[in-house]
Amino acid sequence: MKRTVYIVDDDAAVRTALQRSIQMREFHVETFSSADEFLNRAIVSYPCCLILDVRMPGMSGLDLQDRLSHSESRIPIIFITGHGDIPMSVRTIKKGAVDFLEKPYRVEALMECVDKAMALSEEWQQSAEERKTLLSRYASLTTREQEVLKLLVAGAANASSKDIARDLAISHRTVDDHRARIMSKMQARSLTELSTMSKICRVDS
């Protein structure tokens, strides 16, 4: 899969120059002149990353970062700026940016960040897929089985079948049956794994 770099900067010369640099390093590059344009027109393909100018007319880079953090797509962001505002840079890092570079920067430094960002993106992609699989497995559980699962992971490490049976007012043998089926459906090999899986699925929330 081709790795994509999205560039959002209001300065045309900078955009073009960036595009040239990055394309030469075998990335697919798409440029946008404003955050709005990016939101409206960009079709996100993973893995990817976003090089974002902070100060732009209309929606600023920071606002775009906020917007993206609330959306479905998880894109790693590298900020570049003509201003040297330390508090701002701290803020972007805290909000999850990969890095914050001040213009003019060394191109190598930028490319290092891009590589880092791409690795992150691939990682995220992978875990997203994992989550999807787990969720589909969870969906295959019956209602009763889901209840049992919840109790299994919510309780102490040694939640016994007897306790669960009492809570649900069924026999402990039934509970054991449920448990075996849950383990097989979820493809978990231990209770710990099951616990991890359910966390990923956010069963408890």
Next chain:
Amino acid sequence: MDTQDVQESENVVRENGSWMPIVLVLLLALGSYLVWNSVSSINRIREALATEVLAQQNDVEKLISSYTDVLLALEMQRRQPGERAWSLLNQSLLSAQEQLGRMRQNYTFERLDGAARAHAFVNPIIEDVTDWLLDGVATYSSQNPIVLELAYRRLYERFEALKGISEETHAVASELIDDQETDLGSFRNTLLLQLLAFISLASVVIFLLYRHRLLQQRIVLGQQRSARRFRDFAAIGADWFWETDADMRLTSDTNFLELEDGSEAVPSSRDHSNGVSLSQRLLPLQKMRERKAFSNYECQLISDDGATRDLSISAWPMFSSKREFIGYRGVGSDITQRKDIERRLEQASADLVQAEAIGRMKAEAALTASEQFLRTTIDSLPQKILILDNERLIVETNRALEQSGNRIEDSSSRWSWKGRKVRAFFQAQPPMEFSEGVVSDLESLVAKLESVTKGKSRAFRVEYATHEGDNRCVYVMRVQPLESANECFALVLIEDVTAARNLAEQDRRLRSELAHAARLSTAGELASGLAHELNQPLTAISHNCDALGLILQSSSQINGEVGGTFAEMIDDLVKESQRAGDIIRSMRQMVQNDCQEFTAVDLNTLVRETLRLTKPEVRENRINVALSLASGLPHVLINPVQVQQVLVNLERNGVEAIVSSDASDRSLHIQTDLMDSRFVRISVADSGPGFSDQIQRNLFASFQSTKENGMGLGLSLSRTIVESHGGKIWLDSTGQPTRICFTLPCVQSQ
């Protein structure tokens, strides 16, 4: 009291008037009856008469017609004598007889004159005719035609005569009727006249009666009005009206002397049956004994419950038509309120007089105190005050004035400027240099003061300066005309404004410095904006160079050496654009006073690198640069870019100094050495002319520049940079050449 009389007359009028309509009605009734009666009598008489006459007429007519029948029968007998004619004759004769008999009966009725007259006239005629007729009948029984003819002729004559008689009777009847009519008419007229007379009389009587009643009513109204007027005046005029008889007993009074709760205020015994005597206390007895009128006699009543009321009584005596004294008639008013106010007014006026006396004493005391206060105040003022009269003499001074200036020493400590000539005072002061204004020297000052005291000039103000010892003092003199007790004076106020002026000068200077600083901060903002703007193209350049480099790498067409040169150039391009960015960054940091990053750097390397930057200028101006860099120097912990800036600044300054003085010796000398264990020293010396003493004093101060377009920032910034590193910068003022040194901290080994 009067109301009763009015009432009585009213009643009288009413009573009188009440029978009048009855009389009127009766009269009318009587009159109407009389009239009706008369008229109906007249009518009856007329009718009766008419009937009578008519009846007579009828009878005569009937007789005539029966005679006519007889005639006809006779005629028939004559022409055709026979049974038929004879029976007819008999018949007609019989009917004639009947008629005659009836008439005879009727004409025994002799009620009225006229009828009797007619009766008397007709009767003989009827007798005659009847006789004749009887005769004739006998005659006519013969059947002799000649006799018949004769009889007929005779009968016919008689008939004619009868007709004539009938006509006469007609005429007489008509005459009679006319006469009666006339009588009746005159009777009727008389009646009418009588009636008219009666009506007139009645009207007159009624009219008189009515007028009488109107008069009475008017009298009553007059009485009523007068009573009302009296009442109104009474209500406004006085509270109490009273009348007495000769024994001074109240015969009538308005219920004045009753208090609100109904209790009596007259302390005398009140006996309803006997009438009340006026209390002796209420009356001025002397006057009353003399039977004289008195007015506004004031007296006081004390009622049973202790309340006092003041009354004012006026009265006049009444005498009968026989000049006998019959009593007093008078009025009284309650003057309690007025008396009360009068008493209070007296009290207030007494109080006022007393208060005035006290007030005057207090005012005098206050005036003295205020004078004292004023004197103290004026004496405590730092300004010198004097008052001139119109003869140029000082009449008043304050302490500041007395203590100032060089007055003539006198053994007596009571010496004062009061009473001295004002010119003498001014001459005793150090010489005054007047600034531009209305006064230019002492003479004109004195002249102007005089014109103020004479009322010819208005207030004015002059400024002057004196030299007292080493200091230059500035004074402001304000002169104002003063009027007191119709005389004109001049008030002179002298104020030492030296300190104020100095402050003002300082203020002005600081403000201009501030403005300069503000301009600079704008410059800083400008720089910041500029920096941002510059960063964009630098980034673009950087990337483009990078791309170029990559293309070059991948391009096989460009061979080794050229490619190598290209690569070098691109490298330099990238490095320089990076450098530009660094410079911008550090310059911005400079302006923002951000915290800086320090790194350990070899100073000598830095110095050499810096020289590269200034190489173009140095070469262009043919300046020699000498380096004396100590070896083995420890690294210094610095921000290399900033320190480079300082070096560049110093070097540039040196170059400019040499160029501007066009000195023959054109050299720049840079030295580094270790000052002590903690600091390394660098110095930059140039062979330029150096700084003047004045410039030296403020060399590193902000905004001092010897250059034409200089911001005066270079050295000041340099100092900021050096001091923020913890070092110092100074001018090594030991003669030529001009050398500036600064220190930087060494990296402390851990």
